[in-house]
Amino acid sequence: MHTIKSWFWPGVITIALLTALAVWFLTDPIDRELTASVNDGLALQNDWASAEIDGRDLVLKGIAPSEEALAAALKIAGETEGVRIVDNQTTLLPLADPFSFVVTKSDEGILLSGNVPYGDARAKILAAAENAMPGIEILDEMAVARGAPQGFFNLVDFALAQAAQLTNGEVEISGTTYNIRGTAANLNDYDRLNAAFHTALPGNAEAGEIKLEAPARASSN
Template sequence: MHIIKSWFWPGVITVALLTALAMWFLTDPIDRELTDAANNALDTGNPWASAEIDGRDLVLKGIAPSEEALAEALKIVSATRGVRVVDNQATLLSLAVPFSFAVTKSDEGILLSGNVPYGDARARILAAAERAMPGIEILDEMAVARGAPPGFFDLVDFALVQAAQLTNGEVEISGETYNIRGTAANSNGYDSLNAALHTALPGNGKPGEVKLEVPASASNN
């Protein structure tokens, strides 16, 4: 019996260590394979999302632009072959109520502030601002959020065109309410701004505060 004991326990320990090492070396490639499979599936339409694998459990991370996008990402990763459990650690993009946007024009340039939808909306609005007011410095302080009303872009385009006719002032959209305050570049601009506000506003816009002035030089004529 003494001879058996002398080789039995060292042998058991060696086998256990070799088994543990084999499991460790095999698990890492499997983790990487599942991680790559899940992330490749997400890349197509959900660039905001990322997946990490721990064993056969998947962790979904990121900030989803909408509830629909989050549900879609969960469906995609849940269907990844080999995944046992999905731990949803993703969050939703903040909801802005009301969803607001403002164009402020001054001697320093143009300030775009408020909210902007997820995706290419920021580039789209910046391009529209450059077209409406070419050669003027634009400062972007827009924050991405959910909650943009239908017709938001149409009303933003209208706001940028009107802001171009001001020497200084602000055009603000709050939900669907349209506010404008400032000084028109000239009397013709003043008439044009007012006339546009007395027609149906684009994007379901509703007139709010309108406070327009003509430049002192024009009012003295």
């Protein structure tokens, strides 16, 4: 028995180590290949999702901008050859209902707040704000969310154009309703602002609260 023990256990340990090493060197490249394959597929349609592989089990991570985007990512992951199980650890962006956007103009500059869709929407809105009100400092406090109404960028462009005619105040989009409060820069802007909110608004939007004041100098005449 002593003789058997002297060679048996070292032999078992050696075999176990060799097996572990073989599994390590054989499966790790497979993991890397599967991970690269899935992530390449995801990158074609999604820039929010990422995948990790453990054996042949896939973990999908990220914050999905929409339910449709999540379904597409799950389809890509599930249809990748070699993947056995997809563990969905993604989350959805919060849904804003109503989806809001606010332009606040003051002596300090322009504050953009409320909600902004996922993607390049933030950059587009900031560029539009700079174009509408050049030379004014812009502070960005927009939060990414789901639920933007159809034609959202047209709504935003209109809001920025009206805010440009205020000395101070705010233009708010709540769903597809415009609210405006503040003081017009001059009498012509006061007339234009009132006219703009009493005509057809972009995206079938409607006017809500309209509280406009004429500039102090004009109102005192």
